[in-house]
Amino acid sequence: MVRAALIAALLLTPGAVFAQQAVQGQAAAQNQQAVNQQAESGQPPKRVRNVTLTGDQKCPESTAEEVVVCGRLDEPYRIPKALRDNRPIPAQNQSWVNRAATMDQVGRVAGGIPDTCSPVGTGGQSGCSMMWNQQYQAERRARRAEQTPPADNGE
Numbered sequence: 001m002v003r004a005a006l007i008a009a010l011l012l013t014p015g016a017v018f019a020q021q022a023v024q025g026q027a028a029a030q031n032q033q034a035v036n037q038q039a040e041s042g043q044p045p046k047r048v049r050n051v052t053l054t055g056d057q058k059c060p061e062s063t064a065e066e067v068v069v070c071g072r073l074d075e076p077y078r079i080p081k082a083l084r085d086n087r088p089i090p091a092q093n094q095s096w097v098n099r100a101a102t103m104d105q106v107g108r109v110a111g112g113i114p115d116t117c118s119p120v121g122t123g124g125q126s127g128c129s130m131m132w133n134q135q136y137q138a139e140r141r142a143r144r145a146e147q148t149p150p151a152d153n154g155e
Helices: 002-041 095-113 123-149
Strands: 047-055 066-072
Touching: none
Parallel strands: 047 066
Antiparallel strands: none
């Protein structure tokens, strides 16, 4: 009894796949027929719908009353990769808050405040390892940016 059910399931599975493909084929034929009817009527469509697709999404079907225009969004960011800039912002283009923070840091180093890596003052040398680590990370980022080729945006 179990074998009979298993055999029936195996025999009917390909039929279900073919039936699904046939339904999809019929839907595509109906869609094409609706588009042809609209084109023959000479009247503009009642509605034009613009759809932006991402990933592996499929374009919705057009009907006789509406036309669906699909576009694929490969890059979800507004700024193309070729125009993105990861370099530091020049001082004249920075906000006053950033300029004040930079001046404050310069004053801290000159005064020998702890964690500033300064030879002057009581705790100035305590920030040297932190400064070396930051410099190392900045050098690695710069090398990585030099090694990556500029992206071609296809335009």
